[in-house]
Amino acid sequence: MSQLQARFFTENKRYVVDDVPFSIPAASEVEELSSVINQLLLAKDASHSKVDFDFLVRGQFLRTPLSFHMETEGISTEDVVEIEYMERVTAPEPEECMMHDDWISSVDADAEWILTGSYDKTARIWSVEGKPVMTVAGHTDVVKDVAWVKREGLTSLLLTASLDQTILMWEWNSERNKVKARHCCRGHTGSVDTIATDPTGSKFCSGSWDKMLKIWSAVPSDEADEVEGPPDRPRKKQKTQQLGLTRTPIMTLSGHNEAVSSVLWCDTEEICSASWDHTIRVWDVETGGMKTTLTGNKVFNSISYSPLCRRLASGSTDRHIRLWDPRTKDGSLVLLSLSSHTGWVTAVKWAPAHEHQLVSASLDNLVKLWDTRSCKAPLYDVAAHEDKVFCVDWTESALLLSGGADNKLYTYRYSACQTDAGA
């Protein structure tokens, strides 16, 4: 068996080995390399306990025998191979299972609370430990998306978007556990499928089936906006019934030819929206103009942006997750395509603290944890759901959430990014 010259290095100070080339068997796999490193570390420090490592060769995870990997990547076997190693990301461990009355359409979690939207026309607030805290009922139809706006002490602002064409802004006091509808945002003429609050928490954007994006103020006030339009009798009647004060959009962005499926804020001035018309558009909030159009060839279900790696991930109906660079001009190419799902990808989400990791949910009942450095296969498949998965989310406190058509919201504990993020 042939041998290869390899030099190991790591960014984690705890596991540094000598910077000398080692001769290793060409056919060695991750386990063998891992044991090599462990022995080296043990020789240096007797108190070392065994750690599983993952190996990167030229920025790609090693998943096959080393020689095969180098052959496929086109790396010369004559030179000394630089192999980076890091502690292996451990599998997400299921933690809680929160039962809902109906399908879960959306989830938004922060460090303390989890907010879910459900097809039973309510939104629910849960604690991260999995205790039901509050049911927010007020919509007349399915809640399609939920979002936290901001939290000031014990009072939180949250948003729910629904198929009944409204977005409700609620104020929730966690101490008294009271929820109060502050505003009813009217203006969309189709079901509101997606909302996103801007990083400062002063505005939010909504995308709807009526092909429009609308930007609203997220600051609660005590005055109702004037509703323009023909005053008909039925509407006035409803208006008296509605919750909260009416609010109208600050700005409407039109340009999509089909329903808007996903919207997000890249930064305070830039909105990114994905649509069924096979495009992702980047908008300027100040001017209300379109900046860039990224054109795909399938319906986009979900997008996610990572400020760490400045990449846009999109999940579409053709089972692939694609990574885009939103700053490139029109006609940009797909940077990377992650394909392992067998159904529509319904949700994608970048890790909040890791520039390479993202999680995706699909109609094939699977949640997959990906690393962009290994695009052929995901890091882990999470097969907890028994039906379609509609939403995923991460929290910075090492919690991964997914909800779907089996009425269950699962939380998983994943090996938080401290080892990697710290490195």
Add this chain to the structure above:
Amino acid sequence: PEEDEDLSDSEDSVYSGLEDSGSDSEEDEEDGFFNVPGDVFHAVLNHYSGFCWVFLPTRLPRFFSKDMLMCPFLVLQDIRNTVGNIPMEWYRDFPHIGYDLDGKKIYKPIRNKDELDDFLDKMENPDYWRTVHDNQTGSVIVLSDEQVELVNRLQRGQFGDINFNEYQPSVEYFSSDVMIHPVTNRPEDKRSFIPSLVEKEKVSKLVHAIKMGWIKPRRVEDNSRGTFYDLWASEDSSILSKHRMHLPAPKIPLPGHNESYNPPPEYLFTDEERALWEQQDPSDRKLPYVPMKFSSLRQVPAFPRFIHERFERCLDLYLCPRQRKMRVNVNPEDLIPKLPKPKDLQPFPTVQSLVYRGHSSLIRSISVSPSGQWLASGSDDGTVRIWEVCSSRCMKTIQVGGAVKTVTWNPNPAVCLLAVALNSVVLILSPALADRQVVSSSERLLLGDQEAEAAEDTGAVWSEAEGEELNQGIRLKVHHPKAVHQVVWHAKGDYLASVMPDNSSHLQVLIHQLSRRRSQNPFRRNKGLVQCVSFHPVRPYFFVATQRSVRIYNLVKQEMTKKLQANSKWISSMAFYPVCGSVSLTVLIVLITCHLICRHHKKAVRGVAYHRVYPLFASASDDGSVIVCHGTVYNDLLQNPLIVPVKVLRGHVMTHDLGVLDVTFHPTQPWVFSSGADNTIRLFT
């Protein structure tokens, strides 16, 4: 003249050899004279090269040698050069120009004349033209008149001697005249009398070779039998054979022994063979005649079948094929037009993405809302369900109380209404799933202005739904006298047509106007069992499909425009290509659809659907598969539409021998929905 004589003498001596050397020596006594001819010859040499020079240098020194010894002053005078016939420029760089007879150098004369002197000389000297420069000696010679004359004669090609007559009469010894005396009186040789031994030897050798057979004597051609010509021999090389496809006429086989008047006995028939021959059918016989033996040619009777045989031969020549038939040797696969690869025709649905479960019986009809957000399905379990397309969530279930035959969404995006056909009722549903304004406008449309009952007796009764049904969204009921199989909307959304197939009545199709709650029967006569009807998506045409034909009616002119015969057994469904303008084109597509489907599906076709945007159509069949085809229609009608089956979608489970019952496309995306007998609706993307 004296000098001339000498000159000719000297030349004579040249010609006639050394005998004349004596005469030369006689004349040598006069020094100045002898010098001249050499120079003259030298001058002549320039014109007649090779003629005189051959002998001058060789002879003269020889016959001068003794004279030179005799006369010392002559030696002084004669500065004859001995270098021979060489280019004199070889001596150009030397002070001398050669060697004299004593081997002493001959020095070049001192030249003191320049070009100017030369020119002056040329102008002034009257003898300049006869002045010659001798290259060999470097001296200048002035020719005398005689010498000039000699040069002129030689130049003219005349004999040098003036007195020589080259035309003096001659005696001819050998002439045509026969002389009485022989020319010679010499007796003949003896050898002319005796035979030649050499010839004898040669002859005996030839005789021996012939005897031994080494030499064959020339064959004598025997022409006693006359000459024969092969008529056919050169035929193939005739003009006809130049035609590539020419086929030569069949030849009569040459006669054999059995046709002889005196055949060998084995060719004669035995009694058995003869009996067999007589029993056989004339066409089965090996020979058309019986071989016969005659003792002599005189006994042979006249040939009885002569006319018959000649006639047959003429027929043969007349009927035989004269041209080789070119059989086109084509690979049948080449005749199939090149179809584009399905990969290049994307997008089209390829995989099953969503399954809509909830119905408890087979689903006969599905319809997608114009916005593409909702999917309505009607099932035999008595419910109409409305699903969210993107999540396969059942949003509404409406109990209608009967097996639903057809459910169709109103194509007008400004209203949100569903038409449901079940039993003998057409229901108008308002699912209230759209914008509030759309919902209210559709409610307004339903309220309408309730006109007084139409005078026409169509049997259709309109009524409003009440109570529980109203809560479910059912707004209007149109009771028909017979079971309704199909209901279709007009593109504007106000009219709808319902079909009550009945072979025995003219009341098969009803057209309803929703806003005025009015029904009418457009046809007075029964033209066959109506299978389905359809409105043209853009133009005022109405299509009625009976079992085997499609009739097209113009709604404005109220007349039939066209009747089309389909070559399928049973038209079960119609669909329209959305963008084409003309009616003929539209129906063309319909028929092609029928035709194509007949070929690809193993069982009956239940439904066809066209995509509104993409050039796709789908057909559903009882064999449980949905075939998606890519159809390109060209603007010029001459070009056949290109239809490529791109995908067979399977997913439905066969239940009660029924597979897929209805198929429909998503209005904006290249997705196809199919409903089956297995109680599911499937979305393929």
